[in-house]
Amino acid sequence: TVGQSILEVDAIDAYYGESHILRDLSLHVEEGEICALLGRNGAGKTTTLRSIASTAEPEVRAGQIRFYGHEITHMATEDVAVRGISLVPEERRIFPDLTVEENIHVAEVVRNRSNVLGRNISFDREQMPDEDLYEVFPRLEERLSQKGGTLSGGEQQMLAIARALKQNPDLLMLDEPYEGLAPQIIQSVEAAIERIREDGTTVLLVEQNAVAAMNVADRCYVVDQGSVVFEGTAEELRNDEETRQRYLGV
Numbered sequence: 001t002v003g004q005s006i007l008e009v010d011a012i013d014a015y016y017g018e019s020h021i022l023r024d025l026s027l028h029v030e031e032g033e034i035c036a037l038l039g040r041n042g043a044g045k046t047t048t049l050r051s052i053a054s055t056a057e058p059e060v061r062a063g064q065i066r067f068y069g070h071e072i073t074h075m076a077t078e079d080v081a082v083r084g085i086s087l088v089p090e091e092r093r094i095f096p097d098l099t100v101e102e103n104i105h106v107a108e109v110v111r112n113r114s115n116v117l118g119r120n121i122s123f124d125r126e127q128m129p130d131e132d133l134y135e136v137f138p139r140l141e142e143r144l145s146q147k148g149g150t151l152s153g154g155e156q157q158m159l160a161i162a163r164a165l166k167q168n169p170d171l172l173m174l175d176e177p178y179e180g181l182a183p184q185i186i187q188s189v190e191a192a193i194e195r196i197r198e199d200g201t202t203v204l205l206v207e208q209n210a211v212a213a214m215n216v217a218d219r220c221y222v223v224d225q226g227s228v229v230f231e232g233t234a235e236e237l238r239n240d241e242e243t244r245q246r247y248l249g250v
């Protein structure tokens with residue numbers, strides 16, 4: 001059920017070095033919804049996801065980000081992950097020489113290695129059982145021993161999502177999940193995203209393909225020059241021709 005807001009981005013300003021990218025940007029994500037962040041190339045969508053995930057860059061210099069009411073701004077990126085936010089970056093970062101199964105379980109490998117190195121990273125989240133994962137991605141189950149690098153683009157995208165989902169996040173953030181995919185493949189990724197939401201995970205996605213994103217999203221934000229210029233339901237955005245043409249070119 002959709003309702004309570006679980007993520008609040010409150011008037012943030014974010015920078016890469018001296019480049020001021022996000023300006024007074026605010027948004028929220030409600031529990032159980034699929035929320036889409038749309039906008040032109042360079043509008044600041046990826047920067048917004050990276051600010052939430054607290055990656056090394058950008059630097060958030062003003063405003064606050066809260067998850068389930070707790071401030072997470074400036075928290076270490078692993079701590080944000082442990083709290084239940086997973087980001088699937090645009091580049092997907094599949095390990096080409098590891099099998100599908102090893103790619104999915106790579107967090108355990110990292111944990112074991114970090115323990116060996118004496119760096120005590122606590123991964124105290126219960127992982128998603130493989131059976132549940134393969135119900136969402138049956139194609140991956142058929143390819144467990146295939147090398148990641150030999151998968152098709154769509155399969156690699158599914159693998160990247162599956163790896164993030166393995167950590168059982170409360171909020172799954174997807175950066176351009178449809179990028180470079182043929183229309184039928186987009187449909188199967190779309191079906192997986194819907195299934196993930198049905199299973200109770202909230203989704204925040206960034207897309208260049210506004211039409212496909214409006215199909216799957218409940219609510220949408222349009223970002224332009226680092227600020228939110230539209231907030232509404234997917235239905236409202238579909239009916240708002242001026243906003244669509246001006247900021248999305250569709």
Ligand code: ATP
Pocket residue numbers: 016019021039040041042043044045046047048057208
């Ligand atoms: P795209 O779909 O092209 O990724 P976007 O809306 O996700 O678009 P961002 O990647 O957030 O846009 O980029 C916003 C602005 O920040 C752009 O002007 C980009 O050139 C700049 N930018 C992104 N990454 C860096 C970086 N590491 N250093 C400096 N500037 C950056």
